[in-house]
Amino acid sequence: MLLTITTTHTPATDLGYLLHKHPARLQSFEIKSGKAHVFYPQVSEEICTCAILLDIDPVELVRGNGNPSQFALEQYVNDRPYVASSFMSSAIAKGFSSALNxxxxxxxxxxxxxxxxEIKLAVLPVGGGEDMLQRIFGPLGYGITAERHLLDPRFPEWGESRYFTVTLKNTITLQSLLSHLYVLIPVLDNDKHYWVNDEEVQKxxxxGKGWLEEHPEKEMIVRRYLRNQRSLANEALNMLLQEEPVATEDNPQKIRLHDKRLESVAAEIEASGVKTVIDLGCGEGKLLKLLMKQPQLTKIIGMDVSPRSLEIAGRRLKIDRLTEYQLEKLSLIQGALTYRDRRLEGFDLAALVEVIEHLDAxxxxxxxxxxxxxxRPGTVIVTTPNKEWNITFTTETDKMRHSDHRFEWTRAELKNWCEQVGEAYQYSYAIKPLGDEVEGAGAPTQMAIFKKL
Structure with missing residues (x-):
């Protein structure tokens, strides 16, 4: 399979500097099950083209397949040596690592x-046809030309294949281009040549930083990139959130709303003067990490139903490196919030950050x-999306920010819920907006603070 990158930037030979590959040399390097070769078919001040050619060994492909298909013959009869796939993404990461970073x-x-x-891919397997190419590359500003190939030119009655020769044009930084290709080539192919794990989420x-969070097809991109592993996809989507960054008074540079929300909750906890906190639905432990910096806290518990999330939280918090004192202060436990659990009792404060909207009524x-x-903690802090704010990114009235949300409340609906909970369990409450407010729509997130009467 062949990928070419062409520029008419002046001088066009700058492409060699950006790719860190000298136009006068052929460079080759090993990739899984084969080799990649980088060379320049044309070089001048006016136009320069760099090509990366993959040479996949079908025998090595079978020998090195650690995740064989249930269809045994697929190891021997497949398109992997001839198409742009996750092998090409690996080659981009290895051959153009400086430019990609x-x-x-x-x-x-x-x-x-x-x-x-101008980028040319020959050939690219596309699950979803030309419409998928438009959905994926169109929002990123690319001009797209796609030539679809017949299954066999000798037998046109067999119809068209899923293989395209694709040309993309854009005025963009080279780093952005390579990031798009790295992520989206295996997304279009809807396959990968290696097992997908937690590390792929971070990759x-x-x-995807700076473009994926705003892409209208981000949920589909995330699912396909992570080979439809639901837990990994949900983890990645939870971190993307479909939220715009927000600015603060102290920092005019914009920060992600997700981070702003956690910082606001941590600040509320610090101001409350409590000593013991339990983070219910702690996820990957971001709030816990902030709370560990608060010296007044003597006991911090993170609870989640997902063992995988707790494992990630443990790595984030570096539990294996904590001192004996820190280990006495912090614990992670597995449990479900919908069943009575005596381990939840006796805390000054409980936090539920973006948790309730994931539950059925x-x-x-x-x-x-x-x-x-x-x-029955003394204080309960709950954050949840404000449904009214969704008009800032969609015209669909029933569109929610995450496919796993069971509901999203308006400001009036949250107030109604708070009143019902307060009356039923003898708590007062206050509601605060989180994030920049939009006239008529409010802030993106709502925070309810309950105090035991």
Missing amino acids: GKCKDKPDLVNVAIPL LLDK DRLTALEKNVFYFA
Whole structure:
């Protein structure tokens, strides 16, 4: 399979500096089950083209397949040696690593310069046809030309294949281009040549930073990139959130709403003067990490129903490196919020950050009883999306920010819920907006603070 990158930027030979590959040399390097070769078919001041050619060994492909298909013959009869797939993404990461990471030793100022680029992929398997190409590359500003190939030119009656020769044009930084290709080639193919695990989530977030969170097809991109592993996809989507960054008074640079929300909750906890906190639905432990910096806290518990999330939280918090004192202060436990659990009792404060909207109505009722009646902490902090704010990114009235949300409340609906909970369990409450407010729509997130009467 062949990928070419062409520019008419002046001077066009700057492409060699950006890619960190000398136009006068053929460079080859090993990839899984084969080799990649980088060379320049044309070089001048006016136009320059760099090509990367993959040479996949079908025998090595079978020998090295650690995740064989249930269809045994697929190991021997497949398109992998001939198409742009996740092998190409691996080759981009290895062969163009400096450019992909935004580094240029000799001309560092070039990294952030948008230049005219034309990319040709021969051939690219596309699950979903030309419409999928438009859905994936169109929102990123690419001009797209796609030539679809017949299954066999000798037998046109067999119809068209899923294989395209694709040409993409855009004026963009080279780093952005390579990030798009790295993520989207296996998404279009809807397959990968290696097992997908937690590390792939971080790779996706790193390479998708600055564009994936705003892409209208991000949920589909995330699912396909992670080979439809629901837990990994949900983890990645929870981190993307479909939220715009927000600015703060102290920091005019915008930060992600997700981070702003956690910082606001942590600040509320610190101001409350409590000593013991339990984070219910702690996920990957981001709030816990902030709370560990608060010296007044003597006991911090993170609870989640997902063992995988707790494992990630443990790595984030570096539990294996904590001192004996820190280990006495922090614990992670597995449990469900919809069942009574005596481990939840006796805390000064309980936090539920973006948790309740993931529950069906009957389970939300069970959570209310377990938290406000059985556990009964002195303070409960709840954050949840404001449905009215969704008009800032969609015209669909029933569109929610995450496919796993069971509901999203308006400001009036949250107030009504708070009144019902407060009256039923003897708590007062206050509601605060989180994030920049939009006239008529409010802030993106709502925070309810309950105090035991």
